[in-house]
Amino acid sequence: MSSPPFTDPPENAPAGEAFYTPPPQLPGPPGDPVYQRRLDNPVAELTGGRNWLVLYRSEDAHGAPIAVSGIIVLPHEPPATADGYPLISWAHGTVGAWHMCAPSRDSETSQAHAMNAYPQTLLNHFLDQRWAVAMTDYEGLGVRGNPRHPYMLGKSEANTVLDIVHTARRLFPGQISGRYAIVGHSQGGQAALFSAHHAPERADGLVGVAAIAPANHALDVVRGGAHYPGPNRGYAFTPLFLAGAIGGDPSIRPEEVLSLNARQYWDHVDERCRVGLSWDDSWGRKVTGNYQFKVGYLDDPNDDQEKFNEQLEAMNPDVRITVPVRITQSADDERVRAATTVETVPIIDREVVVRGTDALVEELERTNAGSEPPLSYQFYKKGEIPKPDPDPGELGVHFATINHDLPALTAWLGGLLGA
Known part of the structure; x- marks a missing residue:
């Protein structure tokens, strides 16, 4: 079956830095596009598809309208099925709270460059599967004039991760299917779980959520x-x-x-x-x-x-989720720990307990007891994941887990997306 020709939306955005200053009024429902233009930042772009820089309407955690920036990427190849590309809504890890740290603003001199660049292998691989990718910057990142980014505020993260799904569907009608999954790493893993929790009342069509080394406790x-x-x-x-x-x-x-x-x-x-x-x-x-x-x-x-x-x-993402959940964690991760640590502080002789991802998984299993299918926990033992070599930015196993888990994650997502 031959695919219809692509129809791109009109470019309506101001050039340069002015893109990130939204108009004073943001009419329409959450997800409505405000500005869109072809991405002209080669550092931030994914080479596996057609990149669009977008500004879209969302809401903060208290329901006030805000503008949020991000990138939407459609594969170079046509959709594999008649209903369009399945969509991955990507939730990125910690970059900071300053608006210049946003992934869509990335540059080779940015303090956040190593963190923003590393996941591109994963995201390009998704494009190779003929899945579209939507990448929010989150509230307060990218856009000027908003309050600072409310780091790890679950409702705020969820609004932006879910509303960009609507943006993709409205900008590319007929090209984006009704099926989407949420994938996130670190802060983004925590954001992905909160997003899946809020999805039923905000964005239909969610088939599953994957959280890689999710921030917790x-x-x-x-x-x-x-x-x-x-x-x-x-x-x-x-x-x-x-x-x-x-x-x-x-x-x-x-x-x-x-x-x-x-x-x-x-x-x-x-x-x-x-x-x-x-x-x-x-x-x-x-x-x-x-x-x-x-x-x-x-x-x-x-x-x-x-x-x-x-x-x-x-902020702990122990939440009710109604779709399949997959969590990935390495025992060698030194940023988000797998096991609960119990240490005695010298001098004051006080015991400190810090729960890790193992504990979060147990909490999620209790919160979602009886759900089908049950939560899937991909745990990598010590020594299974080598550190990146070279390792710019001292990313360590915390980031290396992303690419190591790629084949297994892709197979899991493919079973849910039907592609």
Whole structure:
């Protein structure tokens, strides 16, 4: 059967940086395109398809209309079936909260370049399967004028991951099928699970969700770090978590959560990507674990710190999901841990427990008990996944898991997408 010729939407977007400044009014329902043009950023593009830079209407976690940027890519080859390309909605990992860290804005000099570039092998492979790919930047990334990115705020992430599905369908009618899956890594794995939870009321046609090394148990991570003396590059995540918590509860005051020393570097969250927050002149060296927060955080938190903790607890993606779920995790991952860690902090002789992905899987199995098919957990033992070589950006096994899992993930998705 011959395929009909492609019909591209008209390009209606301003050139250059002006693309990322939305018009004052955002009419229409979530997912409605605002601007679209052919992507002219070769660093961000996927070579396996036709790339479109899009600006679309979405909503923040409180229902207010916002503009969100992203990229939609259609394979070079025609669809394999008459109903069009199945769609993968991709949820990216941590890049930061500053709008310049967005994947669609990537450049070779960006602090987030290594994190943005690595998943391109996976996404190009999806295009080779004749699956279209939609890649949101998330709320607050890419677009100017929005509040900062509310890091790991589940409802916000879900809105953007799901609304871009509607954008793809409206821009390419007849080319995008009614079937889609959600795939995410790290922060994006957590976002993927929240997106699958919210999909029934926001975007129909979801057939499955895959989360690779999904971020989990944020409260454990933050409280664990707050026990330890000395600096650590991992404390760069503290301002990101606080940015997300404020997105969920704008009444949280950073000056009441953070220590006086840490507050000196709070503004960096609006000026740097995650890598820049880890530098020696910022949270990576200037802030110690047990002096990140205002006195009392661990044993007698004030009202703002209590609200901060509530938002952190709500970021854990233990949610009800009505479609097949696949989670991938490596035992050698040093960023998102598989096993629960129990350590005794020196000097203060206090035990710290940080739950990992194994615990999240158990929680999801309880929350979704009786679901068919049951959750699938692909666990890679120690030594199974080598680190990238070379390893720009010190990505480690946390990122190497993406490509190592590619054949198994593709087979799982293919069974669901029917292609």
